[in-house]
Amino acid sequence: MCDQTFMAATFGPCDSCSKPSPLMNIYIKNEATNYCSLCVEMMACQGLQKGETLESLKRESETLKKKLEEERNKLNDVELHQVAEKVEVLSALSIKTRRVLKGHGNKVLCMDWCKDKRRMVSSSQDGKVIVWDAFTLNKEHGVPLPCTWVLACAYAPSGCAIACGGLDNKCSVIPLSLDKNENLAAKKKSVAMHTNYVSGCSFTNSDMQLLTSSGDGTCALWDVESGQLLQSFHGHTADVLSLDLAPSETGNTFVSGGCDMKANVWDMRSGQNIQSFESHESDINCVKYYPSGDAFASASDDATCRFYDLRADREVAVYQKDSIIFGASTCDFSLSGRLLFAGYNDYTINVWDVLKGTRATILFGHENRVSRVRVSPDGTALGSASWDSTLRVWA
Amino acid sequence: NFSVDIFIELRELRVGLFHGSTLKPPPQNKQTKQPQHKQNKGTNPFLDPRGQSSSSIVQARRTVQQLRIEASIERIKVSKASSELMRYCGEHAKNDPLLMGIPASENPFKDKKPCTVL
Numbered sequence: 001m002c003d004q005t006f007m008a009a010t011f012g013p014c015d016s017c018s019k020p021s022p023l024m025n026i027y028i029k030n031e032a033t034n035y036c037s038l039c040v041e042m043m044a045c046q047g048l049q050k051g052e053t054l055e056s057l058k059r060e061s062e063t064l065k066k067k068l069e070e071e072r073n074k075l076n077d078v079e080l081h082q083v084a085e086k087v088e089v090l091s092a093l094s095i096k097t098r099r100v101l102k103g104h105g106n107k108v109l110c111m112d113w114c115k116d117k118r119r120m121v122s123s124s125q126d127g128k129v130i131v132w133d134a135f136t137l138n139k140e141h142g143v144p145l146p147c148t149w150v151l152a153c154a155y156a157p158s159g160c161a162i163a164c165g166g167l168d169n170k171c172s173v174i175p176l177s178l179d180k181n182e183n184l185a186a187k188k189k190s191v192a193m194h195t196n197y198v199s200g201c202s203f204t205n206s207d208m209q210l211l212t213s214s215g216d217g218t219c220a221l222w223d224v225e226s227g228q229l230l231q232s233f234h235g236h237t238a239d240v241l242s243l244d245l246a247p248s249e250t251g252n253t254f255v256s257g258g259c260d261m262k263a264n265v266w267d268m269r270s271g272q273n274i275q276s277f278e279s280h281e282s283d284i285n286c287v288k289y290y291p292s293g294d295a296f297a298s299a300s301d302d303a304t305c306r307f308y309d310l311r312a313d314r315e316v317a318v319y320q321k322d323s324i325i326f327g328a329s330t331c332d333f334s335l336s337g338r339l340l341f342a343g344y345n346d347y348t349i350n351v352w353d354v355l356k357g358t359r360a361t362i363l364f365g366h367e368n369r370v371s372r373v374r375v376s377p378d379g380t381a382l383g384s385a386s387w388d389s390t391l392r393v394w395a
Numbered sequence: 396n397f398s399v400d401i402f403i404e405l406r407e408l409r410v411g412l413f414h415g416s417t418l419k420p421p422p423q424n425k426q427t428k429q430p431q432h433k434q435n436k437g438t439n440p441f442l443d444p445r446g447q448s449s450s451s452i453v454q455a456r457r458t459v460q461q462l463r464i465e466a467s468i469e470r471i472k473v474s475k476a477s478s479e480l481m482r483y484c485g486e487h488a489k490n491d492p493l494l495m496g497i498p499a500s501e502n503p504f505k506d507k508k509p510c511t512v513l
Contacts, residue, residue, distance in 0.1 A: 026453075040453065057455035064462035075472045083477040087485070094496055098504040118503070135503055235461070276465060292483040294476070312476040313468065336487035337480070338494050355481055380492040381504050395493070395504040 014039055072314045080307070080316040084355035090338070093351065095382070097365045099393035101132055103139055107387035109166075110372050114155045117378045121162045122391055123150035129164050131176065134383070134393050143174055143184045152200045156207040163191070163210055165198030171212045173224050192222045200243045202254075204268075211254060211268075213240040219256050221268060233266050235273040242286045247293045255296050257284030263298050265310065277308050279315045285329045290354075291337045297354075301327035305342045307354060319352045321359060330372045335379030343370030343384060349394075365392055 010023045014036035023034035035043065106126035113120055119140070123129045127148045131141040147168035154163045156173075165171030171192035174184050192198065196215035203210055204221075209230065213219045219233040219240055238259035245254045252268040263284055265275040282301035289296045295309045295316070303324050307317035319340065326346035333340055339360060340352040349363040349370055368387035375382050381395040488494055492502065499505035 054451055054455055057452070057459050061455065061459050061462055064459065064466050068462065068466050071466065071470065075470050077472050078474045078477065080473070080477045080480070083474060084481060087481060090494075093493070095493060098506075272464070273461060274464070275468065276461075290480070290483075291487070292480070294483075295480060309473070309476040309480065311471045311479075312473045313470045314473070316473055316477065334491050334493045336484050336491035336494055338484045338488060338491065355484060375493065378492070379490070380497065380502055382493060393504055395502055 010034055016043070072312075075312055076314065080355065081357040084357075087355050089356075090353055090360050093339075093361050095351070095361065095363060095394050097363075097392050098381070098395045099134060099137060101134070101137060101391040101393070102389070103130060103132075103142075104128060104389045104391075106389055107368070108371060108385040108389055108391055109149065109151050110153045111374060111383055111385040111391055112153055112155045112162075113374055113376050113383060114159045115157055115377050116159055117376050117380065119155070119159065120383055120391065121153050121155050121164075122385055123153035123164050123166070124389070125149050129153055129162065129174070131162065132391070134381075141176060141184055143188070145172075145185070145188075149197075152198055152212075154201050154203055156203050157205065158207050161207055163201045163203065165192065165201055165212065167197045169194050169197060169214075171198045171201045171210060171222075173210065189224075189227075191224050191227050192220060193227075194218070194220070196239070199239065199241045202243060202245055204245060205248055211243060211245065213243040213256055213258075215239040217258070219243055219254075219266065231268065231271045233264075233271055233273070235264055235266075235276075236260050236262065241284060244288050244296065246289055247291060251293075255287045255289065257287040257298050257300075259283045261300075263287055263296070263308065265296075275310065275313060277315065279306060280304070282327070285327065286331050288332050291333055291335065297331050297333065297340055299328035299331040299342050303327055303344075305331050305340060305352065307340075317354070317357050319350075319357060319359075324350065330370065332373050332375050332382075334375055341373045341375065341382055343373045343386075345369045347386070347388075349373060349382075349384060363394060365394075366390070 013020050015033045016035050016039040021036040024037055024040055025034055104124040106124050108122050108124045111120055111122040118133055118135050120132045120134050125148055127145045129143045129150060130139055133140055147166060149167040150164050151166040161173055161175045163171055163173045170190045172188045172190045174188045191210055192212045194214035194216050198212050198214050200213040208224050210222045210224055217236045220229055221231040223230055236258045240256050240258040243254055243256040253265055255263055255265050257263040261278060261280045263277045264273050267274055280300040280302055284298045284300045286299040287296055294311055297305055297307050299305045304318050304320040305328050306315050309316045326344050328342045328344050330343040331340055338354055340354050341349055343349050347366045347368060351360045353360045366386040366388050370384055370386050372385040373382060381393050384392050
């Protein structure tokens with residue numbers, strides 16, 4: 001019986017039988033190993049129960065999928081916007097651009113607020129990462145990086161460091177110093193190593209651990225000091241584009257979304273995929289937890305944003321309009337969770353009433369795609385980054 | 396590379412339980428100017444550390460195990476979940492500056508009215 005052909009990136013002695021042959025790169029208990037195809041098949045068959053064949057497994061997965069559908073639908077007794085009819089209608093919002101931060105030479109791809117509610121870090125296609133004081137428009141630090149397309153950046157909880165990564169397949173941490181003349185690029189330390197671009201990064205509750213998502217389809221948790229991989233998260237079948245940590249009161253989980261149109265919720269300690277949501281019709285560009293931690297929103301290329309409740313285990317709202325045909329690339333909640341700010345590729349930011357499902361207002365101002373929106377830690381302002389090479393602060 | 400694309404397509408069709416994800420045409424509204432990193436997705440199997448194990452049995456078992464976990468979690472009704480979400484909003488609405496609007500004196504981003512010193 002001939003072996004199924006597969007794409008082999010390496011050739012050498014198999015980790016199991018030591019015979020030189022084309023090797024498959026697989027993960028056993030989070031360890032990357034290389035087995036020849038015969039050993040892979042043997043290992044797979046070892047754990048099989050009596051009578052378990054590919055056919056029976058396929059059938060079981062179909063029945064399980066149907067059962068999941070039924071269970072979820074049983075609990076869908078009412079729609080969120082119906083329950084929300086008794087909530088007061090939103091009063092008119094007066095949100096305007098209050099600051100325009102110019103200084104990047106090319107598209108701004110990502111931004112994040114510092115916990116001190118006034119500093120922001122932003123990263124751009126030109127390879128620069130800039131730390132701004134949003135009150136005074138001062139540029140406090142500027143770090144040139146050797147790669148272009150710095151897709152992700154994040155501020156450490158202490159405010160003393162930033163993380164950034166992108167097409168260089170790495171995520172690096174840069175400690176910030178008060179000395180303006182210090183060469184920050186020299187103190188840059190590579191923490192995360194992926195085999196494809198880094199699309200998102202976030203510190204956990206401390207400066208010591210960093211969570212990253214990557215185009216290689218995995219997410220990973222790293223120890224900043226040693227650069228060691230603490231946990232990896234496998235389950236997406238395509239590039240992972242975004243991740244968000246659950247708000248601290250609710251524990252050790254995070255949600256990720258990717259090009260496989262799925263949003264997965266993970267347990268950080270075990271690496272287990274706890275829940276999975278597949279209702280988008282195109283790539284999920286951004287995921288963000290609701291402030292209470294019981295739900296999350298996602299923004300997608302299919303021009304919709306969707307709202308998923310974790311305890312009901314299903315989508316509970318879709319934010320869309322016939323007039324919106326461009327993909328949404330980013331989203332964030334206001335402090336109370338009543339408003340969802342979503343940035344679109346048609347250069348606007350739509351503000352949605354989360355409960356009623358209607359659009360509250362549109363924010364115009366950017367002259368190119370909005371790549372990232374983030375509400376400041378105390379909720380007083382919204383920061384947005386755009387391909388028009390500026391950042392705006394709205395309040 | 397034309398022949399690599401055909402090879403990948405055949406391989407994807409052969410690998411059993413891949414959620415039926417054969418190469419899909421992009422949706423109508425997709426921008427032609429994709430960000431550079433997205434253009435690389437899914438086309439270079441050498442960059443995939445999982446090696447996209449063609450062992451269908453390994454894949455199938457993993458899928459079944461995952462589905463078993465997902466099917467076993469406890470769920471609540473949407474009506475209950477919705478009312479909890481509403482309650483959270485209501486409790487925190489008054490502290491939400493972007494929702495309520497706060498006066499210029501309290502918002503460092505809003506311009507304060509000029510004051511004259513006598």
